[in-house]
Amino acid sequence: GAVVSQHPSRVICKSGTSVKIECRSLDFQATTMFWYRQFPKKSLMLMATSNEGSKATYEQGVEKDKFLINHASLTLSTLTVTSAHPEDSSFYICSARDPWESGANYGYTFGSGTRLTVV
Amino acid sequence: LAKTTQPISMDSYEGQEVNITCSHNNIATNDYITWYQQFPSQGPRFIIQGYKTKVTNEVASLFIPADRKSSTLSLPRVSLSDTAVYYCLVGVQGNAGKSTFGDGTTLTVKP
Numbered sequence: 001g002a003v004v005s006q007h008p009s010r011v012i013c014k015s016g017t018s019v020k021i022e023c024r025s026l027d028f029q030a031t032t033m034f035w036y037r038q039f040p041k042k043s044l045m046l047m048a049t050s051n052e053g054s055k056a057t058y059e060q061g062v063e064k065d066k067f068l069i070n071h072a073s074l075t076l077s078t079l080t081v082t083s084a085h086p087e088d089s090s091f092y093i094c095s096a097r098d099p100w101e102s103g104a105n106y107g108y109t110f111g112s113g114t115r116l117t118v119v
Numbered sequence: 120l121a122k123t124t125q126p127i128s129m130d131s132y133e134g135q136e137v138n139i140t141c142s143h144n145n146i147a148t149n150d151y152i153t154w155y156q157q158f159p160s161q162g163p164r165f166i167i168q169g170y171k172t173k174v175t176n177e178v179a180s181l182f183i184p185a186d187r188k189s190s191t192l193s194l195p196r197v198s199l200s201d202t203a204v205y206y207c208l209v210g211v212q213g214n215a216g217k218s219t220f221g222d223g224t225t226l227t228v229k230p
Contacts, residue, residue: 004162036220043206043220043222044206045220091160093162095162109165112162113161115160
């Protein structure tokens with residue numbers, strides 16, 4: 001089945017620095033990827049839709065200058081948390097779907113997530 | 120987007136069948152129902168998807184009544200490793216990325 005790789009799995013950074021998280025579709029091409037944020041014991045919240053070759057679409061309330069998304073190729077989307085602060089500490093997850101996946105498995109494949117801790 | 124309602128938590132014992140019901144009263148004609156499983160510090164994992172009636176795969180069954188306003192995920196003979204959060208999503212097939220994650224159901228399987 002489709003595989004989505006996310007890197008790094010965890011990162012600790014100092015307040016004020018920027019952190020880049022990568023999301024790769026390993027065995028398929030994804031024109032669209034999605035980025036989620038999840039706080040402890042809470043559900044996933046969609047942050048933005050990453051579109052290959054064009055600007056990302058951000059959900060209401062998500063600062064686009066804070067969370068920079070780049071989808072430069074059909075297999076890679078990156079999320080950069082700029083000028084990170086402790087309140088940005090969270091679990092970030094990406095997802096994508098193999099457009100050629102057929103049958104009943106029309107679900108999306110999620111990455112393994114990135115635990116960001118800002119100190 | 121259709122809103123979903125699930126029980127916050129459920130307890131079960133190893134070897135039992137577990138049924139988790141999700142309410143989605145505002146489901147649209149084109150919407151599919153998808154269930155995901157999430158372990159701590161991992162991304163969600165697709166379990167099963169259906170549109171109506173019953174769908175079965177190697178890990179679960181999904182029962183959807185005729186009015187499609189609810190669905191039930193059935194896990195046969197659960198084990199300790201099935202302890203996880205289970206999410207029910209409703210959305211257009213192929214556009215699950217835009218479906219809203221509800222609060223999910225935390226299933227705890229006890230020995």
